[in-house]
Structure formats: C-alpha cells, structure tokens
Amino acid sequence: MEGEDAAPRTDVAPWAPLPEDDAPTLPPTGGFAHRRGKPTPHLDLPLPVLVLIEQATRADAVLRPAMAERLNHQLARMAQTGGDRLVADTFLRLLESGRLNGLVDPKGRSCRAAAVEALLSLGFPYALEVRPEDLEHQRANVLAQRKKGQVRPYTVMAVAVGGLWVQWLYEALRPSKDAGLLTSQVGLMLLAMAALWLAPPRTPVYRVGMLLLALVSLVGVSLPLLAGAPLGLWAGLAGLVAAFLAALREG
Structure with a gap:
C-alpha cells in the first residue's frame, strides 16, 4: 500500500461512461427488462392464452380449427372462475388487440365470439364493457352456426x-x-x-x-x-x- 502522500499514478486511463449501445444488460426489475436502454413491458395476457394464440396463428389451415377449439375451451374455463377484474381485462385486451380475428373452430364458432360470450358470462358490470362491434360479431356468428347446422x-x-x-x-x-x-x-x-x-x-x-x-x-x-x-x-x-x-x- 502506498502512503497517502504518494503522487497519483499517470499510467491509468481516466474514467468515462460507457456508450449506450455497450451498456450491460440489467436484470428485470419492477416488471420491466432493460436491454440497451430500452424497456420491454411484461406480458399483458396469461401465458396459456398467449401460447394457444401463437400456436393457432402459426398452424396451417388443416390444424388451425383444432387449435382454435382448444383456445375456446381455455376461454370458457377462465370465465368459469367467476366475475373478476383481471379476467375481464384479459378478455377485453384480447378483443381490442384483434389477436383472435380469423380463428374459427371446426363447428364454426369463432374465438372472438367465444371471448365475447365469456365476457358476457361474467355478468354485471363487466358485460356492459363489451363493444358494440364485438357484440354484433357474436350474434352474427351464432346465427351462422344455426344456419350451418340446420336441416334444409x-x-x-x-x-x-x-x-x-x-x-x-x-x-x-x-x-x-x-x-x-x-x-x-x-x-x-x-x-x-x-x-x-x-x-x-x-x-x-x-x-x-x-x-x-x-x-x-x-x-x-x-x-x-x-x-x-x-x-x-x-x-x-x-x-x-x-x-x-x-x-x-x-x-
């Protein structure tokens, strides 16, 4: 150890902050992960729902109806837990994001209509938050199912x-x-x-x-x-x- 009166060293580079692109990745804190100075928000939907949506979206035309049917079952199970703000917000985010558009099960029931029905089953006050366009889609889907299965x-x-x-x-x-x-x-x-x-x-x-x-x-x-x-x-x-x-x- 050098004494306190020793002269400062001149062979050490002075300190300077790292550039933003070279900043190290910090662990997630408070629901956000920081990488290169850009925060990534946490998932806004339950992981099982996200997985089923991803699988149904990426599946080919033959397997997509079966995956959509599994997603409809998952939405129904979520609604069976009863009225809850978190569950209602999940259905609302699904409908507003448009992630369910184009997903239809083998019986002709769309995942969008299933989400609307699940939200309506939660009762007051969550059923009042259904958008008119989503409610109209659900009614049209029900009528199309009845017409498809009806005897001529x-x-x-x-x-x-x-x-x-x-x-x-x-x-x-x-x-x-x-x-x-x-x-x-x-x-x-x-x-x-x-x-x-x-x-x-x-x-x-x-x-x-x-x-x-x-x-x-x-x-x-x-x-x-x-x-x-x-x-x-x-x-x-x-x-x-x-x-x-x-x-x-x-x-």
Missing part, C-alpha cells in the same frame, strides 16, 4: 317423397283390394308436407304440419303391423323420419 326443407321433402314413391312401387307390384285408407293416408301426408314446405319453422302452421305428418305416419306404421290394415308401411316409415328431421329443423 328440401331434405325433409326428399325423405317423405321417397317414401311415397317406394310405397307406390310396392302397391304397383302387390295391389291391395281396398286402397281407400291408403289414399287417405297419402293425402294427409301431402297436406302436412305442404305446410312444412311453405311455413317457416316455429310458426303454428309449421307445427301443425309436423304433428299431422307424425301422427299419420305413426298410424301408417302401426296398423299394418298390428291389424294388417291396407295402409302404407313404407310411406309411414319415411314420414316418421321426415317428421323427425322437421323437428330438428325447428330446433
């Missing part, structure tokens, strides 16, 4: 008409002595089919036609089997299937 009216008619045609062919090969009851059955079935074709679902006329087709078809199936009456068995079977499809179309 011509499907009902095709089944019923096919049964009548098979019954006509059967009667042509094996004509019955008394075809009066069969004629009445066919007439009532045609009347019911006309009601189902012309009236929209969930209307009184549609429901009367559906019930009439079901009753006439049930009688047409039961009487030939139980009493040997000359009614149309094949037409009755097809009518029951058509009535079932009409019920699915109404639902």
